[in-house]
Amino acid sequence: MKDTTKGYYAITLQSSIIGLSYMFVKIALQSTHPMDLLAHRFTIAAIAILIFRICKSNTISIKWRDVLNILPLSIMYPFLFFLFQTLGLNIVSSTAAGIIYAITPILTLIIANIVLGESISPKQKALMSLSICGVVFINIMSGQDTENSMYIGFLYIFLSAVSAALCTVFTRKLSNHYSTFILTYIMTLLGCISFNILSIIRHLLEGTITAYFAPFTNLSFVFPILYLGIASSLLTSLLSTYSLGKLEASTVGQFNNLSTVISILAGVLYLKELLYGYQYIGITAILIGTIGFSYLNQRKKI
Numbered sequence: 001m002k003d004t005t006k007g008y009y010a011i012t013l014q015s016s017i018i019g020l021s022y023m024f025v026k027i028a029l030q031s032t033h034p035m036d037l038l039a040h041r042f043t044i045a046a047i048a049i050l051i052f053r054i055c056k057s058n059t060i061s062i063k064w065r066d067v068l069n070i071l072p073l074s075i076m077y078p079f080l081f082f083l084f085q086t087l088g089l090n091i092v093s094s095t096a097a098g099i100i101y102a103i104t105p106i107l108t109l110i111i112a113n114i115v116l117g118e119s120i121s122p123k124q125k126a127l128m129s130l131s132i133c134g135v136v137f138i139n140i141m142s143g144q145d146t147e148n149s150m151y152i153g154f155l156y157i158f159l160s161a162v163s164a165a166l167c168t169v170f171t172r173k174l175s176n177h178y179s180t181f182i183l184t185y186i187m188t189l190l191g192c193i194s195f196n197i198l199s200i201i202r203h204l205l206e207g208t209i210t211a212y213f214a215p216f217t218n219l220s221f222v223f224p225i226l227y228l229g230i231a232s233s234l235l236t237s238l239l240s241t242y243s244l245g246k247l248e249a250s251t252v253g254q255f256n257n258l259s260t261v262i263s264i265l266a267g268v269l270y271l272k273e274l275l276y277g278y279q280y281i282g283i284t285a286i287l288i289g290t291i292g293f294s295y296l297n298q299r300k301k302i
Contacts, residue, residue: 007246014239015255019262021232022094023271024224025086031221032214034086037228039192039199040215042078044229046192049185052234062182070186073174077167078191078233084160091153093273098263099138100157102286103131105256106293107165115169124296131289138282184237257291 028037053060089097106128113120120128139154174183203209215221264283267273 003246007243010239010246011243011255012258014236014243015258016262017231017236017239019098019259020266021228022089022097022263023266024227024232025089026094026267026271028215028221028224028228029086029090031218033199033202034090035195035199035202036212036215037225038082038086038195039212040225041082041228041233042188042192042195044226045188045233048230048234049188053185060182060185062186066178066182067186067190070174070178070183071190073167073170073183074187074190076163076170078187079194081160081163081167082191082195084156084163088153088156088160091149092157093267094271095264095267095273095275095279096138096154097157098260098267099279099283099286100135100154101161101164101263102257102260102283102290103135104161104164105290106131107161108168109293111162111165111169116172121296124293127289127292127296129289131286131293134282134285134289137285138279141276141278141282180237180240184234188233257287260287 025037032040085097109120109124110128135158139151171183199212200209203212215225264275268275
């Protein structure tokens, strides 16, 4: 099997895992508080990555200076990204979240344009506007039939997408000094510590500390949290690293749209979420804008 074929398999699997993760967050939230979900998710991810590090043949040296250098990045991802994502998915459907996340590549290039000075062509600006209009259109139409809290949910997901875009841009600088595994390792452990602190503080304030592990008594919670902790938080990072070694970064970026499609299908088919006519219109605008935007970005690099 050719290396490029292996790369396509890896990025397809990664995109599929991410696309399904929104559905599993929705399922897990039925059994626990958003803060407990994040704490348990990253505790499992931290245990998994610690085991992975122990099993690695080569020794990894990490100093406190490395932790301090990566700390600002870990605030954007995983802390803000997953905090906003979980709070948003507690309000809006996984389908709606997947739709909004489709504009992440566009947000990434906008931030890269501001921070790194990367150029955006007039055609890309037009396609970018089309995608943003699609998101705004869906939000406005959704607001006609739903409570105001839905707007807050959409805002949370949008801020999560912004956090992901910021992380992508600033990771480019750190990736020159640290391997992807070290970045993932430190960010996962920091996420575990921060989310557990917030969860424990909440339980202490409410006098419910004994309920910290209560969700694990519900079997419908166990598989989703294992999926989110191991597959979605750790395996996707390793698959992304592998695929980037076999494929162009711009090619990998275009697979974000596959995650969107899978998240929509999972929401409609499994969670029985409804898609309305205006959402089809918005989705079409977002996907045309995002795919066209990514295509032009790839052409520019050839």
